[in-house]
Amino acid sequence: MQFLVFGYDGKDDKAMERRMAKREAHLAGVAKMKAEGKALYGIAMLDDEENMVGSVMVMDFPSRAELDGWLKVEPYVVGKVWKRVEVFKAKVPPIFLP
Numbered sequence: 249m250q251f252l253v254f255g256y257d258g259k260d261d262k263a264m265e266r267r268m269a270k271r272e273a274h275l276a277g278v279a280k281m282k283a284e285g286k287a288l289y290g291i292a293m294l295d296d297e298e299n300m301v302g303s304v305m306v307m308d309f310p311s312r313a314e315l316d317g318w319l320k321v322e323p324y325v326v327g328k329v330w331k332r333v334e335v336f337k338a339k340v341p342p343i344f345l346p
Contacts, residue, residue, distance in 0.1 A: 250288070251315050252338040255303040255330035263329070267300060270327035277323060281307075286318075288340060303330070306340060 257263050281287035286308055293302035303324065309315040315335065324330045 249309060249311060250338045250340055251307045251309065251312070252336045253303075253305040253307055253315075253319075254334040255305070255324055256293075256332040256334075257300070257302050257329055258331040259301075263301075264299065266327055267324070267329045270323040270329050273323040273327075274329075278305075281318075288345070306338065312337075 257267060278287050278290055287305065288308055289306040291304050292300040293304060295301045307315060307318070309318065312335075319325050319333065322330075325333065
């Protein structure tokens with residue numbers, strides 16, 4: 249089952265510092281999940297000054313429970329980078345799949 253995940257960064261003065269502190273761990277986890285077929289796409293959301301303010305990810309997990317399990321250990325969640333997370337069921341058309 250595919251999911252669209254929106255992770256919104258905090259807006260406080262330390263938000264970018266938290267993001268950068270967890271970025272390598274986040275990217276390493278995403279690379280592993282991409283190799284496993286669980287992470288399909290990911291992008292950083294930018295503000296008008298092109299600062300990262302959040303993330304959008306398209307994930308593929310067998311169930312919502314397994315997606316929630318990933319979110320419990322995701323470095324951006326654990327490290328309080330993403331202050332709000334929205335999840336939607338989604339379907340990527342085959343033409344866009346790798």
